[in-house]
Amino acid sequence: MHPHSAVLSDVQVTIACDAVLNAPSAYKKQEPESWEEEIQVSRHARSLRQLDNGVRIPPSGWKCQKCEMRENLWLNLTDGSVLCGKWFFDGSGGNGHALEHYRETNYPLAVKLDTITPDGADVYSFEEEEAVLDPHISEHLSHFGIDMLQMQRRTENGHHTDNNPRPRVSEWEVIQESGMKLKAVYGSGYTGIKNLGNSCYLSTVLQVLFSIPDFQRMYVGNLQRIFDYSPLDPTQDFATQMAKLGHGLLSGQYSKPPMKSELIEQVMKEEHKHHQRGISPRMLKSLVSRGHPEFSSNRQQDAHEFFLHLINLVEVSESRILLHVQGM
Numbered sequence: 176m177h178p179h180s181a182v183l184s185d186v187q188v189t190i191a192c193d194a195v196l197n198a199p200s201a202y203k204k205q206e207p208e209s210w211e212e213e214i215q216v217s218r219h220a221r222s223l224r225q226l227d228n229g230v231r232i233p234p235s236g237w238k239c240q241k242c243e244m245r246e247n248l249w250l251n252l253t254d255g256s257v258l259c260g261k262w263f264f265d266g267s268g269g270n271g272h273a274l275e276h277y278r279e280t281n282y283p284l285a286v287k288l289d290t291i292t293p294d295g296a297d298v299y300s301f302e303e304e305e306a307v308l309d310p311h312i313s314e315h316l317s318h319f320g321i322d323m324l325q326m327q328r329r330t331e332n333g334h335h336t337d338n339n340p341r342p343r344v345s346e347w348e349v350i351q352e353s354g355m356k357l358k359a360v361y362g363s364g365y366t367g368i369k370n371l372g373n374s375c376y377l378s379t380v381l382q383v384l385f386s387i388p389d390f391q392r393m394y395v396g397n398l399q400r401i402f403d404y405s406p407l408d409p410t411q412d413f414a415t416q417m418a419k420l421g422h423g424l425l426s427g428q429y430s431k432p433p434m435k436s437e438l439i440e441q442v443m444k445e446e447h448k449h450h451q452r453g454i455s456p457r458m459l460k461s462l463v464s465r466g467h468p469e470f471s472s473n474r475q476q477d478a479h480e481f482f483l484h485l486i487n488l489v490e491v492s493e494s495r496i497l498l499h500v501q502g503m
Contacts, residue, residue, distance in 0.1 A: 217300045217307035219283045223252060230255030231320035237288055241272040249273040253282035255319045277301035291326045363427040367453035376478040377460055385424050394421040397496060414492040416459040423454040463488055
């Protein structure tokens with residue numbers, strides 16, 4: 176090798192290493208804000224209109240005004256109506272009368288009655304379609320005769336239990352199959368996706384798509400060809416990022432049983448859950464959400480809307496993949 180070539184090669188390697196070390200990763204870009212400000216102050220909180228209709232809510236004994244439900248009850252902060260929430264798939268919850276009332280009146284905020292404490296309460300905005308913060312919740316509750324401090328004392332003294340005669344199994348407990356003895360599974364097709372902060376819509380769509388044989392063939396079956404023809408900046412190439420994520424989900428490399436040394440360490444630390452490593456789709460999320468006002472945020476999103484957005488990107492990149500595959 177010519178001596179000048181060797182020098183040039185060393186310089187190129189140094190430049191490349193510096194570029195890798197200094198490049199802002201998708202992880203660094205998104206991690207600080209992943210779990211920040213998940214619940215926002217409602218835009219209706221400051222100027223909420225409350226009717227002077229004389230409604231006073233008792234500290235207990237609540238019941239939906241349209242049915243006999245005594246759990247999952249919501250107090251509308253505009254007119255003081257007490258109505259049940261939507262139903263859950265375990266058979267409990269309600270008949271959706273609180274949401275029906277909003278559609279009839281457009282009164283936006285409601286508070287879940289059995290969550291009221293001196294520190295606040297669970298408030299939901301029907302108009303914003305998410306849980307929100309109400310900095311004026313004490314004042315809004317007082318309008319209907321509810322003293323937050325008194326509500327807490329009744330709960331602590333055990334006098335405020337008639338609205339929850341039996342504990343309801345929550346949606347999360349049902350999803351997690353709480354109380355059941357489950358055996359961890361590992362290997363190809365059993366790889367999880369790490370939550371990036373309200374990113375379940377993304378994880379769900381990707382898991383479903385990569386269970387489809389056509390998707391597996393397109394991105395994982397053509398993995399090497401996609402990598403070979405990847406542009407100079409693969410972080411901005413949709414096909415490359417999809418192939419990388421698909422390989423991570425299907426290869427089984429990130430879903431392996433813990434080694435004996437890891438099990439011993441868990442026992443020593445009194446940890447009894449064998450967590451799978453899973454994969455983090457930060458780079459793909461950063462790419463597919465670039466310039467999108469909603470998916471680039473860390474708020475909860477609709478899986479169907481994300482699916483449609485992702486399919487548009489798939490259609491754009493599909494022609495490039497087929498061109499390279501057919502040209503081989």
